[in-house]
Amino acid sequence: MTSLYLYPAWLRLWHWINALLFLTLVASGVSMHYAGADWLMPFAAARVVHNTAGILLTVAWIGFVVANARSANARHYRVRFRTLIGDLIAQTRYYMIGIFRLEPHPFHVTEAMKFNTLQQLSYLGVMYGLMPILIISGWAFLYSVYLPETLFGLGSVWVVAMTHVVVSYLLALFLLVHMYIITTGETVFSNLRAMITGWHRENDPPRPETPASAPRETP
């Protein structure tokens, strides 16, 4: 068995705080959006919870961006453009076909690169694309009185509201897919365990001549 320490303490702490805030924001956001149903949080409480969690999420996101830029973890976010297309095809084919044939994973986790191409692109899109849009639209919502009356010829508040809700639906989709994909590790819980302990473990050490026994990815 080989072990790779891929998830430093700050990253795990950020991940789980972020996860908790995400769930809180989903619950309170849904309670505000669909206000009135019995099974939801009371509207007034949901409003304060959502705003507080949103502020904390902003702080956590800035913390992640700064820490990621200053630590070695940033290397995992560098796109390998040279092999991008081939990697994407191989990864997609694996999830659609290979995984049911119990084929070996096309990507091999190393200390230099822990994300497969699909993972890397989706994390890049989420952390540096959707998250800032979500956070900026959230703050724009709070301070909409300082926005111009119209944006792109449409009422500012409406643009901000629709942006916030569309991005939050996309991030909820990401959360669903993310929670499923982490079960595609070596065992159903191996990736979850890695994000708790920090250690990526694999039973069969990869043999360079036969990549067939390469360990599966860690989302």
Place this chain on the structure above:
Amino acid sequence: MKASRSRAIQGIDQARPDDENPQRSARPASPRARLLLGVCLGLLALSATADGIEVAPPKTTDEAIDLQLAEAAADRHACLRCHAMSTLAYRNPENSDIVGLSLDREALAHSVHGELACIDCHRRSYRRYPHPDRPAPGDLDCIGCHEDEDQNLSRGWVDIDAEFKRSVHAVSDSPEAAGFSCHSCHDPHRFRPAAVGEPIAQIVRNHNEVCLSCHEKLVAPLNTSHDWLPNRDAHWASVRCVDCHTPAAVFANHDILPAEQSEKNCVSCHSSDPQLLARLYQFRSEDDIARRGLLAKAVFNEAYVVGLSKSPALDRLSLIIMGLVVLLLAAHGVGRYLARRANRRA
């Protein structure tokens, strides 16, 4: 209308004997006088024939309508000779109030009743002058004409009557509300329905003028009754009083609500329209920041309005996509499980 036409024809018929001026003298006439009389009678007979041509029944419906309109106009003209005088009024001996009797000629002409003869509504006792000091039973019989409209209305007179009887105007103990009737709001000398294409602001103004003609204290500078309403004057310029002061469920409801039961929930209107909603949110946000400060606003944001970020189509689409993704992931999971089980058995 038919009645007025036949009255007019009768009037001409009755006038003829006077015009003919029958001989009152019993003294026999001289031959010269007889000749003169013959000529006169011949001329009168000619003129009577001419009258006969004028009163002959109209040949077409259009002619009949033209005749009726002309007669109604003549009738109105006669009444308005006095009633268009702006100073026409009398002092009520019971309470010394001045009761105005003047009409706005222009408003009447543009009103829904503008083409009727006055005596079509003010019947019987109003045909003669001086008029009686109170109407006779059967005068001012609105239903007499309006009964046929029942089937054209979305709700009939029965519904309107029931609504009115529940309304604050009907149940109020206030002496000012005594004797409240349809005419208190729907002045028959002015009333006309809003026309398509008329500016909304004008329609709102016309409507609200009716309410404010009695509730004039509301617009006094120091009146605080509508202070809770953000941008009060903007609301008054673009929303009719009855939009908030009637139950929202029924259109054109005559159940006018008392102040405490009237609509005070901004979201009732503003949630249904994204533009109105955004405007309400901006107003509340400014208020929030002014009261709480910038930081507390970020946490509490009391301005948030339910439905602000709602778009039914977007919500439906998003939930459908999310449901499909969940199904897809579940199917994927089941596929993986089955593949592993098959592998273990092999």
